Amino acid sequence: MIRVTDAPEIRTITIDRPESRNAFTPEGLSNLADAVETATRPVVYLHGAGTAFCAGADLDVVAGxxxxxxxxxxEHGQRVANVIERTESVVVAGIDGFARGGGVELALACDIxxxxxxxxxxxPGVQLGxxxxxxxxxxxPEIVGLGDALDLALSGRVVGAEGARRMGLVSRITDDPRGVAEEIADNAPDALAVVKARVRDSASSGVQAAREAEAFGELVAEHAEDIAARRE
Structure with missing residues (x-):
């Protein structure tokens, strides 16, 4: 159910099970983790086939x-979400149509x-118990805040794109989500990886500051010629 296409700067991962709104089985989750872990491009673009991004867990599996x-x-789903969050590549979720339950959770693990x-x-899980x-x-709650997180999780209500943007669940609304991945991929790959690592660093503020300064120094040294050329 996972289809992978590689371009020079972007790996596109398509959740390709449209007949079930791209719901995941355990095998599908494993395949997604493998597709993310083996990516060598600076940007990964994750999206769904058909009219859905992802319906989450396959309820036929859950029922058994x-x-x-x-x-x-x-635990398996948590591990896969962690793989998405921790991979060096910047992961962009392009959400078109239906995103529910585990599909929302996998999107939350993406960087953008x-x-x-x-x-x-x-x-909608609470509607099923x-x-x-x-x-x-x-x-x-880390992304949208405690109030909106409780509202979504306890009500099961459906939120449209504009409502999701207002609460910070998505950062942009566009007819071409892949274009955002392409925009990001135009930047220096090593800088992308460093910025992702620094922003996602959960160490103490003092440790983060030291790591930030060290990483900045390394990038300045690496790109000295490019920086000098930009000044001319």
Whole structure:
């Protein structure tokens, strides 16, 4: 269900199971992690085939789980989200149409989330007596704030693209989300990797400041000729 296409600066990963709105099985999650981990391009563009980004976990799979296997499925999804978050490449989620549950959670793990005007978002698990457990209860409040996170997670309501942008769930609304990935890929690959690492650093502020200064020095030395040429 994962299709990979490589261009010089961008790896495009397509969640390609449109008949189920790109819902994930455990095997599909493993394939997604592998596609992200093996990326050698500075930018990864993640999107869904058909009319959905991703419906999250395949409910046919969930219906067959017991307590132990359900916990394992949740942990598997968490590991995949962590792979997306921690990969050196900048990961851009292009969200067109339907994003629900685990699909929202995987998008939350991406570095940048871009929606089309037709994108919709929801955490409908509570309507079934469950909830999104692929790291969403951690990342959602970090990204949109506690109030909006609780509202989304406890109500199960559907939010459109403009509502998602207002709360910070997505940063842009555009007819061409891939264009944002291409815009980012026009920049220096090593600078992209460094900026992602620095912004996502969870160390103390003092440690972060030291790492920031060190990384800046390394990049200035590496790009001295480019910087000098820009001054001329």
């Amino acid at each position: 789980l017991n307590r132990e296997s359900a916990e394992g499925f949740a 989330r871009v929606a089309t005007p037709d994108a919709t978002f929801a955490e 469950i909830f999104g457990a692929w790291g969403g209860t951690v990342r959602l």
